Amino acid sequence: MRWCPSSVLHLLCCVRLRSCSRRGRNRLPLWTKEILVYMRLLVQSLYFNSLTDSDVVFDSIFEPVFWTVDYVTRWFGLVFVWLVVILTSSIVGIAYGVLLPLIFSTYSPAWIAWHVCYGHWNLVMIAFHYYKATKTSPGYPPTEKHDSPFVSVCKKCIMPKPARTHHCGICNRCILKMDHHCPWLNNCVGHFNHRYFFCFCLSLTLGCAYCSISGRNLFLDAYNALERFKHLDLEKPGIPVTGMGLLIGLLPPGQTNFQTPAPPYTFRDKMIHKSIIYMWVLTSTVAVALGALTIWHAVLISRGETSIERHMNSKEAKRMAKRGRVYRNPFSYGKLNNWKIFLGVEKRSHWVTRVLLPSGHAPLCDGLTWDGFPVKKDIIPV
Known part of the structure; x- marks a missing residue:
């Protein structure tokens, strides 16, 4: 067999191009290769999956965006925590350094006692619940074999999931009765710290509203000055x-x-006036924003559902409404009983010792099963 010079030259060029492309591909960093392989897998999943729909396409396209947000939130969580501590400490410093001397010099003894008692109670509730919300584990399903019933298998953890359990992309694990991941806590809000999170939001809202209302006249005087x-x-x-x-x-x-x-x-008078304006603007803004969030979570607690379950229950209610049926939340025990279960109230004295005072008691169940409560469901007329 005789080889044409042009054919040989063409073959040599092809071999050289392939070797160059391989060398160029091998020179890529490992993390770049992993991203390219991951992106190619996402694209292939769109037409190799027989169950592909609009939701799958949307999730696949925006998966890099979701991954970036989770990554940034995970690493900047500590920054948000320090921001909360610094802002709260600045307000407390202004209250002790500026407002308290004014209260002692201008108010009557009855009002002085009220402001001192309520202010310190509010401060203790904020500090206690924020610390417990950040340091308490939200609860994770067991990794070893257990006898608790599970309703599905997590497609990311490849582990069985009990009822009301969801996967957190930021924590990269499943959370018992997950509500959401809070960057201001640098922690997930789940079964074991949900009460701490809500009580912190409520206490901080009350504290900010208290500072905003009581300091309104001081703000106007400082601004005018x-x-x-x-x-x-x-x-x-x-x-x-x-x-x-x-x-x-x-x-x-x-x-x-x-x-x-x-x-x-003097410079001291100027700083006092500016600190009063700073305190009033910050507390008023937080009172409005955080107050709306607190009211929303109070509504969810009354319904016996979390933020994630709210979306799921809405879809399920619409699906059953098309069939002429009414959807009932299986985890709702009535408004009052839902609050008792959430706050851990088992007797009347607990409304004081476990609600009005700082308390580190555990929830009424383990987060794996939801049928062993000491309360009965409200009778719903058919």
Whole structure:
């Protein structure tokens, strides 16, 4: 067999190109190869899966975005925790350094007792529940063989899941009665710390609303003082009062001497006024935003469901409504009993010792089974 020179040259070029492409491919870092293989698997899953629908396509396309968000949230969780600690500590510092001396000097003894008692109770509730919410494990299903019933198998953990258990992409494991992953806690909100999370939100909302309402007049006075001295340029003592000072009433009635020395406005007064404005703006904003979140979680607790179950139950209710049937949440025991189960109230005294005071008691069940409660479901008329 005779070889044509052009054919031999073509064959050599092909071999060289393949070897160069292989060398170039081998020069890629390992993490780049893993990402390329992962992306190719995502694309292939769209047309190799016989059960592909719009939801699968959407999840596959946005999987890199979800992975990036989970990664960033996982590594920046500690930053959010420190941000909560710093902001809360700044408000407490302003309350002790600025507001408390004003309360002692201007309020009656009854109001002083109220502000001191309520303020310190609110502070203890915030600190206790935030610490417990961040440090308490949300609860994980056992990895070894167990006798508890399970309803499905996690497609990511490849482990059996009990009822109300869901997988958290940020924690990268299944969570018992998962509600959501909270970056401000750097922790998942699940069965064993859900009560701490809600009580922290409620206590912080009450504390911010308390500071916002009680400090409204101080905020207005501080804001007006800053604006007044800003326009009159009276930050340094000895500057003469201009005609504007007479117009806004800084001089006594009948006095028209524009060269009267102005009262001193020190750096300390300026910082006090700015700290009051900072406290009022921050607490008012948090009270509105966190108050809306707290009300939403209170509604979910009354219904006996979590944030994830709310979406699932809504879809199930619509599906059964098309068949002419009514969906009943199997984990709802009635509004009052749902609150008793959530707060761990077993007798009347627990409303004080376990609700109004800091308490580290465990939930009424283990998070694996949900049929052993000491309460009965409310009778729902058919």
